[in-house]
Amino acid sequence: MNALSFLLNSTIGKKIVMGLTGLFLISFLLVHCGVNSLIFFNDGGELFNEGAEFMGTNLLIRTVEILLFAGLILHSIQGLYLVYLNRKSRNVSYHVNSGKNSTWYSKSMGLLGTLILIFLILHLKHFWVTSRFTDQITGGYTTLFDEMKVVFSELWVVILYVFSMFSMAYHLLHGFQSAFQTLGLNHKKYTPFIKKLGFWFSIILPFLFAMMPISMYLGWIE
Amino acid sequence: MSGNMNLTLKVWRQKNSSDKGRFETYKMQDISPDMSFLEMFDVLNEQLINTGEEPVVFDHDCREGICGMCSMYINGRPHGPKDAITTCQLHMRSFKDGDIIVVEPWRAAAFPVLKDLAVDRSAFDRIIAAGGFVSVNTGNAQDGNNLPISKVDADEAFASAACIGCGACVAACKNASAMLFVSAKVNQLSILPQGKPERMQRVRAMVAQMDKEGFGACTNTGACSAECPKEISLSNIAALNREFLMANLIDQEG
Numbered sequence: 039m040n041a042l043s044f045l046l047n048s049t050i051g052k053k054i055v056m057g058l059t060g061l062f063l064i065s066f067l068l069v070h071c072g073v074n075s076l077i078f079f080n081d082g083g084e085l086f087n088e089g090a091e092f093m094g095t096n097l098l099i100r101t102v103e104i105l106l107f108a109g110l111i112l113h114s115i116q117g118l119y120l121v122y123l124n125r126k127s128r129n130v131s132y133h134v135n136s137g138k139n140s141t142w143y144s145k146s147m148g149l150l151g152t153l154i155l156i157f158l159i160l161h162l163k164h165f166w167v168t169s170r171f172t173d174q175i176t177g178g179y180t181t182l183f184d185e186m187k188v189v190f191s192e193l194w195v196v197i198l199y200v201f202s203m204f205s206m207a208y209h210l211l212h213g214f215q216s217a218f219q220t221l222g223l224n225h226k227k228y229t230p231f232i233k234k235l236g237f238w239f240s241i242i243l244p245f246l247f248a249m250m251p252i253s254m255y256l257g258w259i260e
Numbered sequence: 261m262s263g264n265m266n267l268t269l270k271v272w273r274q275k276n277s278s279d280k281g282r283f284e285t286y287k288m289q290d291i292s293p294d295m296s297f298l299e300m301f302d303v304l305n306e307q308l309i310n311t312g313e314e315p316v317v318f319d320h321d322c323r324e325g326i327c328g329m330c331s332m333y334i335n336g337r338p339h340g341p342k343d344a345i346t347t348c349q350l351h352m353r354s355f356k357d358g359d360i361i362v363v364e365p366w367r368a369a370a371f372p373v374l375k376d377l378a379v380d381r382s383a384f385d386r387i388i389a390a391g392g393f394v395s396v397n398t399g400n401a402q403d404g405n406n407l408p409i410s411k412v413d414a415d416e417a418f419a420s421a422a423c424i425g426c427g428a429c430v431a432a433c434k435n436a437s438a439m440l441f442v443s444a445k446v447n448q449l450s451i452l453p454q455g456k457p458e459r460m461q462r463v464r465a466m467v468a469q470m471d472k473e474g475f476g477a478c479t480n481t482g483a484c485s486a487e488c489p490k491e492i493s494l495s496n497i498a499a500l501n502r503e504f505l506m507a508n509l510i511d512q513e514g
Contacts, residue, residue, distance in 0.1 A: 045508035048467055049437075049477035050501055120477050124435035127476030129369045133272075133283065134362045136336030139486035145434050147479060216480040222502025224495050 050220075052120055057220035059113040060213050064239075066106055071243050074250060080259050083183025090182045094169060114155055121148035143208035144216070150209040157202035164189045190254040199251040203244040210240035264290045265357040269304065271316055272364045277372050277380075283362075293353035297340060298323060298330060300352055317376040323348040325489065328424030331431070332377055333364040338428035338487045346426060346489045366427055368436035370473045381427050383473040384441060388425075391458075391465035392445045398454045413451050420448040422490040429484035429492075435476025440484040442470050443500035444492045450503060460511040463503045 045051040073093055076086040093099050143150065168185055169175045175182055190196055214236030218224065223232075253259045267288040274281030286307075291300055298320050305315035321329035330347040334340035340350040355361065363377065371379040409417075423444035430436050446463050449455025455462070478497055485494045 041508045041511070044464070044468075045505070048504070049471050049475075050467060050504045051508075053477050053479075054501070054505060120479075124437075124476040124479070127369050127474055128367060128434060128436040130367045132333060132336065132364055132367055133270075134333075134336040134364070139337070139432055140434075140481035140483040144479065144481040145483075212480070219480050219494070219498050220478070220501055222498050222500075222505060224498030 049123075052116060053220045055116055056113065056120070057217035059109045059116075060217045062106075062109045063113060064210070064214065064217075067243055071246050075246055077183065077186070077250060077259055078253075082260060083181060083186075087181045087183050090169075110158075114151065117148065117151050141212070144212040147209060147212060150205045153205040154202060154209060157198065157205070160198070161202075164195075186250070187254055190251040193255070196251040196255045200248045203248040206247070207240050207244040210244070211237065214239055264292055265352065265355065265359070267291055267300075267355065267358070268360045270360065270362045271304075271377070273316070273376055274365075274373050276375055281373065291352055293351065295352045296323070296348055297332070297334070297350040297352065298348050317374075317378045319378050320348060325349045326424060328426035331366050331379065331427065333366060333431055335362055338366070338431040339426075339489055343486075344489055344491050346424075349489075366431035368427075368430050368475070370436060370438070370475050371427060371430060379427075381425075383475070384425050384427065384438070386473065387438070387442060387466050387469045388445060390469035391462040392449070394449060394454050395458060407453060409452060417448050417451040419493065420444040420451070420496055423448075423488075423492050424490060426489060428487050428489060430475065432483040432487035433476065433478075434481065434483065435479060437478045437484070438470050438473070438475035439478040439497050439500065440488065440492055440494075442466055443496035446503060447496050447499050459503065460507040463500070463507045464511075467500075467504050 046055065073089040074086070076089050077083060079085050137145070165182065165185065169182060174180050175185065180188075190199075215229075215233045218229070218232050223229075265288075269286040269288055270283045271286060272281060273284045286304055288300065288304060291303070295303070298318070301316060301318055308315045319329045319331055321327040323330075325346045325348060328346070330339075332339065332347045334347070334350070339345060339347045341354055342350055365373050365377045366379045366381075368379075370383045371381055374380050421444075423441060425441060425445075427441070429440035430438050446459075446466055449462065450459040480494075480497070482494055485492060
């Protein structure tokens with residue numbers, strides 16, 4: 039068999055794809071959070087709208103966006119497929135299973151990922167569809183910042199967003215360092231640093247994201 | 261004797277691989293805390309034989325923690341409640357009078373139950389047969405330092421070679437993944453000069469066999485290493501991933 043297709047069809051290869059797409063999605067989160075955090079300047083969304091305008095019109099960003107969707111779809115489908123395969127490998131469950139040998143979230147990546155995916159569909163409908171497929175923003179009827187205020191004026195939306203950021207935090211808490219392990223990047227000197235970095239990333243990033251709907255709902259950001 | 265215990269055992273009984281299986285409850289009286297867990301099972305089997313019942317089938321051999329034969333999922337953990345030991349090294353002093361102990365076989369699609377607590381672990385043998393060896397005769401053990409191997413490499417290879425192939429990693433893993441076993445068996449050879457020349461084809465053959473046997477993928481939960489009687493490190497798995505990736509991307513043979 040061809041070496042590359044052998045690699046991609048193996049369990050290790052499938053996990054390597056998960057790790058690579060995962061790290062790619064993490065890099066997206068960093069940019070997304072960076073731009074969105076501009077709302078915290080509390081300048082009526084001026085800086086944020088500028089940032090959003092740049093992200094929406096820059097050719098490079100728009101090209102990477104296609105890659106991003108490809109990565110997202112691959113990560114989701116491959117992830118769910120692996121859950122299915124792994125369930126088949128452990129076809130009978132134990133009557134008594136202590137489970138203390140590993141964290142609950144490391145064993146629930148499929149569930150956490152699915153919760154994030156459901157959130158993502160709603161999230162894309164809220165902002166991505168509005169800004170790309172309607173003339174609301176491009177036609178100058180509203181700005182993305184004002185759109186955020188409208189969306190986050192509903193309590194259930196805010197609760198759902200915050201809950202989803204908990205899913206995201208736990209997904210990252212395992213996923214960040216797990217991706218490095220899967221790619222074989224394990225080293226006595228650097229792994230403790232990667233784990234620490236992953237830990238803080240998984241807390242700070244979802245916290246900042248969660249603060250966006252909360253502060254808008256409570257009127258901290260005007 | 262004082263200090264002896266009365267226990268309730270709930271043991272998985274299954275006639276053969278096609279039987280559905282069920283739990284049977286056995287009352288154990290006057291069990292000495294100095295017995296090993298397997299000796300307690302010997303007592304149970306003697307009772308069963310004396311009453312004309314079928315004894316419980318369980319795997320065991322050396323009874324000193326080096327053969328990897330004994331299995332048993334005891335109260336939700338492979339090899340029972342203690343860390344870094346096999347079932348034969350587990351003593352009844354780890355339990356209290358009146359305890360209910362649930363004993364199940366390893367659960368994995370690749371480890372079908374043969375009878376009661378004995379599972380078929382020949383999938384591991386087939387993985388080893390696929391490449392877990394050095395295919396030329398390397399002769400007798402050489403004089404010390406004849407073959408320069410750094411202390412770091414020697415230690416790492418030795419730690420990997422400590423794997424006894426018991427299958428606790430597979431039993432503990434929610435995906436029934438054999439990655440800890442395979443990684444230890446790949447690394448113990450690929451680190452040393454005798455095993456290095458064949459490392460690329462070895463890792464490919466062993467991983468291919470591992471997948472063929474139906475073991476799951478590794479999700480890095482770490483349950484395997486936490487339950488391993490020989491405390492095989494998770495860094496083996498990272499090394500296997502690296503080795504497998506390189507073997508497929510760089511190796512020019514196939």
